[in-house]
Every structure is written in C-alpha cells, then in structure tokens.
Amino acid sequence: MISAFLPSKAGSLAAALALLLAACAPAQESAQPPAQQPAAPVVPAADASVPVQASVCGQVVDYPTAPERAVVHGINLVEMVLALGLQDRLAGYGGLRDITRLPPVMQAQLASVPDLSGASMNLETLLGAQADFVFSGWSYGFRQGQVTPASLAELGIASYVLTESCIRQGSRERVALEDTFADLLALGRIFRVPERAQALVDAQRAELARITTATAxxxxxxxxxxxxxxxxxxxxxxxxxxxxxxxxxxxxxxxxxxxxxxxxxxxxxxxxxxxxxxxxxxxxxxxxxxxxxxxxxxxxxxxxxxxxxxxxxxxxxxxxxxxxxxxxxxxxxxxxxxxxxxxxxx
Incomplete structure (x- = not known):
C-alpha cells in the first residue's frame, strides 16, 4: 500500500545495536503477557566481596563479588552503567555505532573503554576480553542457542538481563518506568554502589511524580x-x-x-x-x-x-x-x- 522507503525493524535496530554478543535485532514476534516480579530489596554491601542478590526475570540470582571487567551491550544499557559512574569497571561495550550519540559527559566517560562492536561478539570474544560480567537483554544480545546467561554461567561469567526484555522469555503483567529504576538499583547492588543508584533513582522518581501529578x-x-x-x-x-x-x-x-x-x-x-x-x-x-x-x-x-x-x-x-x-x-x-x-x- 505504502511505497518502500524505510528499512525494516530488523535492519534499523541491527544497525543501531551493532553486534556484541551475537548478531540480532529486537525480535518482532508477539509474546504473551510475564508475571510481574518485584525487584530484590536494596542491600548495601560493606565491600566488593560481600554477596548480594538481584531479581533477574523473576529469578533470584546471587552475585558473590562485584564485577571488575564488565561488558555491556546496547546504547541505553551503556548509559545506565555510565549514569552510575561505573566506566572504570568496563572491559568493553557494544551496540554503539557512533559514540557521539551519547551525551557529551558520557562520551568522555567511555573514551578509554574498548569498543568491541566490530568483533564477532561470541563467547570467545567475551573470554578474550576477560569479562567477568555481561549486562544485556533478550533480543539485544542474549539469544537462545547463542550467548545466554546460562552459557555465560558455565564459563564462570555473571550476567544481568534488562527487565523490559524479559517479555521475550515469559509473561508479564505490564511495563513501567519502575522497570528502569529496578534495573538501576539492581546494578547498584551488583557493582556495590547502592547509594549512587538510590540517589539517581530517587531524583528520577521525584521528577516523574511532578510530571504525572501535572497530567493527572x-x-x-x-x-x-x-x-x-x-x-x-x-x-x-x-x-x-x-x-x-x-x-x-x-x-x-x-x-x-x-x-x-x-x-x-x-x-x-x-x-x-x-x-x-x-x-x-x-x-x-x-x-x-x-x-x-x-x-x-x-x-x-x-x-x-x-x-x-x-x-x-x-x-x-x-x-x-x-x-x-x-x-x-x-x-x-x-x-x-x-x-x-x-x-x-x-
């Protein structure tokens, strides 16, 4: 009906989210609505060796130590990590075709971090980067039969899955801005910087409340x-x-x-x-x-x-x-x- 001019979702997102863990673009198939799972409570840790837990797609996962060599896939996920001031914990990133798409302050934060997007981001690449943690999402980089949290765990590499993407693996009741806040708080626990995460989330919740009050x-x-x-x-x-x-x-x-x-x-x-x-x-x-x-x-x-x-x-x-x-x-x-x-x- 309408003339062809723009690329499909697979093409546009595959370009925007350069390969990191495996070549894929956000999936288009419909999914049935995941039972909403509450995020694990914030548990401040005394040091990086104190074990913490986080809820990952409804499952409680243990994180015995804080990541020191993390790999992150996707521009929005990279921004989460940088917003928490964790650039010194990054062993590499992917999913950014152009670093200038980041806010200027984040461009500076990421300037010395290796860009792994040009490589075929598979388990071998992650092992080559000596990654001890991977933050990605289903249909971002995690994909059944390729790189998954389970395949990483077999190699002793911890992981965290973007909450919104859990719809690709099960049902949910709804999506909310609280999903993003839950991810930020979980990352704060995992990296043992809960105070930073809580301060960021508190500020964003306050701003969101001002907006929703105005539109109520x-x-x-x-x-x-x-x-x-x-x-x-x-x-x-x-x-x-x-x-x-x-x-x-x-x-x-x-x-x-x-x-x-x-x-x-x-x-x-x-x-x-x-x-x-x-x-x-x-x-x-x-x-x-x-x-x-x-x-x-x-x-x-x-x-x-x-x-x-x-x-x-x-x-x-x-x-x-x-x-x-x-x-x-x-x-x-x-x-x-x-x-x-x-x-x-x-």
Whole structure:
C-alpha cells in the first residue's frame, strides 16, 4: 500500500545495536503477557566481596563479588552503567555505532573503554576480553542457542538481563518506568554502589511524580503512534515496550496498546482507522528522523490523519525510547507536547 522507503525493524535496530554478543535485532514476534516480579530489596554491601542478590526475570540470582571487567551491550544499557559512574569497571561495550550519540559527559566517560562492536561478539570474544560480567537483554544480545546467561554461567561469567526484555522469555503483567529504576538499583547492588543508584533513582522518581501529578485528571489523553521504522509494515511499540509506559505517564494513549508484545509490527490500516493525534518518531540513525517525517507526509493514505494534518511530531532518541536513564526526561518532552498548558518544556 505504502511505497518502500524505510528499512525494516530488523535492519534499523541491527544497525543501531551493532553486534556484541551475537548478531540480532529486537525480535518482532508477539509474546504473551510475564508475571510481574518485584525487584530484590536494596542491600548495601560493606565491600566488593560481600554477596548480594538481584531479581533477574523473576529469578533470584546471587552475585558473590562485584564485577571488575564488565561488558555491556546496547546504547541505553551503556548509559545506565555510565549514569552510575561505573566506566572504570568496563572491559568493553557494544551496540554503539557512533559514540557521539551519547551525551557529551558520557562520551568522555567511555573514551578509554574498548569498543568491541566490530568483533564477532561470541563467547570467545567475551573470554578474550576477560569479562567477568555481561549486562544485556533478550533480543539485544542474549539469544537462545547463542550467548545466554546460562552459557555465560558455565564459563564462570555473571550476567544481568534488562527487565523490559524479559517479555521475550515469559509473561508479564505490564511495563513501567519502575522497570528502569529496578534495573538501576539492581546494578547498584551488583557493582556495590547502592547509594549512587538510590540517589539517581530517587531524583528520577521525584521528577516523574511532578510530571504525572501535572497530567493527572486530564480531560483527554491524546492518541500517540510510536513510529520506529518500516514502510510496508510499521514497527511500533506494543504494551510491553517502554514507550507504552512513557506515553501513559505523559498523559497520552498508546495507539497500539492492544498488542501484547514489546517492539513489534503494527499495520497501516489500524494507524489510519485509529487516527493518531501525535506521532513520536524514534531516531535510530538510518534513515534520519526528517526522512521518516517526510515519508509520512508524502503518503496520500495518511494525509487525513490528525497528526499528519497538524504536523504534530515528537522526536525521541533511540536511547530515550528504550529503557535507560533518559526515560523520565523523555516523558517530560512527550508530556509538554501533549499537554503544554500543564507541563513546562524540558
């Protein structure tokens, strides 16, 4: 129906998330909703040798010692680790095609850390980096039959799995900004810097509360279409992707909240029928956000959509739309667009 112009989700995310543990892009298949599991309690440790625990996809995992040579995959996951000031614990990273996609202060933090993205990131590569810990996610780098937490454990390498990605392995009740906070707190425990993690999370919870208080009781929640990529089939966010929680917190309604998956395929027929009032475009490098916007504006079938007719577009960086320390700031950006009378500009 709509002319081919933009790459598929597999192409865009494979480029944005350069290979680290194994070549893969975020999966598109639908999944059935994981029982929500509470995060393990914060347990301050006296030193790096004091054992701690964390909840990983609903399972309690022991971490006897603090990681000293961690490998992290994915720009948003790298930002989590850097937000906690853990750059000196990194043996390498992957998933960043361009370090300039990071905030300037984080570029400086990562400057001396080896970029492992160019290598074929398999178990051999991780052993070559002398990794003692891997932080990744299902459909980021962990993939059955390739590199998994279980295969790493067999080699004595600890790991932690991004909470949002647990939908790829089981059911969940919902996704929430608290998932990102739980990951930050878990990393704080694992690396034995719980105070840093708690301070960061406390500040973000306070900012999120200010936004949700401002949008509470709004008369209308504008319909928002999250557009990641795709022409024949649009790649969007179902109700288990982080943008769903962000749109809700911003006082909006996710156009594809009825899809029980995370990053997934939608369809143009539903986009047209549901008439989004805003379109949030994800910037994952190729093509550019403006190219995506021009594509949407050029399609006769979309010309009558409220968002297209009124030119209501919001740009979200890939690291803002995926779980990470920039989620709350992105919620404010969305909330200001949807409810400028209630939420000041960032």
């Amino acid at each position: 009781g709004v008369a209308r929640r504008p319909r928002v279409f999250l557009y990641d990529s795709g022409t024949d089939i649009p790649i969007t966010a179902g109700r288990f992707a982080m943008p769903h929680a962000m749109i809700e917190a911003a006082g909006g309604e996710n156009l594809f909240a009825d899809i029980a998956s995370s990053w997934t395929r939608g369809n143009w027929e539903d986009v047209i029928a549901r008439d989004p009032e805003w379109i949030a475009i994800v910037d994952n490098d190729v093509p550019t956000p403006d190219a995506k916007r021009q594509f949407l504006l050029a399609q006769p079938e979309l010309a009558h959509l409220s968002a297209v007719r009124e030119r209501r577009f919001v740009l979200l960086d890939f690291a803002e739309a995926t779980p990470g320390p920039r989620n709350v700031a992105a919620v404010r950006k969305l909330a200001h667009a949807l409810h400028p009378d209630r939420v000041p500009a960032p």
